[in-house]
Amino acid sequence: MKRIGTSLLAWALLAALAVPARADILWEPFGDKFFERHRDEIEVVIRDFLADGEAGYVTLRETPGGGKTVARYENGTKLCVYNVYRDYGLVQVWEETESGWEETYGWTPLSDLTLVYDHISFQEEYAGQIRPYRDEFLGYDGDFSLLNYYEYPGAPEIKASERPQGSWAEDYRNALTGTAAEQSCIRQVFTDEDSRTWGYVDYLFGRVEGWLCLDNPGGADFPVRQVPEVEYVPPQAKASAPDCLPYVLVGGVTAVTAGLLYWFYARKRGGTKEAR
Numbered sequence: 001m002k003r004i005g006t007s008l009l010a011w012a013l014l015a016a017l018a019v020p021a022r023a024d025i026l027w028e029p030f031g032d033k034f035f036e037r038h039r040d041e042i043e044v045v046i047r048d049f050l051a052d053g054e055a056g057y058v059t060l061r062e063t064p065g066g067g068k069t070v071a072r073y074e075n076g077t078k079l080c081v082y083n084v085y086r087d088y089g090l091v092q093v094w095e096e097t098e099s100g101w102e103e104t105y106g107w108t109p110l111s112d113l114t115l116v117y118d119h120i121s122f123q124e125e126y127a128g129q130i131r132p133y134r135d136e137f138l139g140y141d142g143d144f145s146l147l148n149y150y151e152y153p154g155a156p157e158i159k160a161s162e163r164p165q166g167s168w169a170e171d172y173r174n175a176l177t178g179t180a181a182e183q184s185c186i187r188q189v190f191t192d193e194d195s196r197t198w199g200y201v202d203y204l205f206g207r208v209e210g211w212l213c214l215d216n217p218g219g220a221d222f223p224v225r226q227v228p229e230v231e232y233v234p235p236q237a238k239a240s241a242p243d244c245l246p247y248v249l250v251g252g253v254t255a256v257t258a259g260l261l262y263w264f265y266a267r268k269r270g271g272t273k274e275a276r
Contacts, residue, residue, distance in 0.1 A: 047118060057073060059112075062107070064085050071093070110232060140177050144173050149211065155225065159210045172204075
């Protein structure tokens, strides 16, 4: 009986470890008191915006709507918003100085920022034309010496380039095309207006996230897609159902395990008393 109880407890602990750990690897302002106090109301965003303030620049401050001025950036500057609190975005910037790279972060009104069209915007606009990956790249035996990834099919510039060499070349090929033992890391497929097939890679060796032209993986002269202006709608300051689900499941597993352990040990104590 003791072994059963121990096994149940171990299983519960393993279930807890299975909860996604994305929050543990995301950037956060270390030691920021405002962030710590309002953590439950702050949403993760990680999207690029352009500075677009009425004064010709945007101002970053220590707290939303208050605190001392941290930095100012002229309109047109690309800024990454990592978090959102109500109508304010937390911007993080890394800048090279004479003493090395320095981090700057601060809050600015979302009304002073314009969202940059990105892979999320593309997925929203073309949701009806994007389909799950069905081994479209399986068996590809073309050139893998250069792989160019784009923010979306037809983006004006290359997002990332990879030049797999040596043993890495075979690893990249297997990760993208898939093997008999492992699925491809391509998750979605889109066919553009010129019948080119694109694959969306959401993770590849921790470095790549973007769209790859499956017909020409090293291509760099694709027609630029005309994209509309997009409006950013702040997320509600609460976890969505998919985000909460793992924690609810773990809580349920833990509660059930605790109940079973109590029942087993209570039964054991009862049997001991009867034996006396």
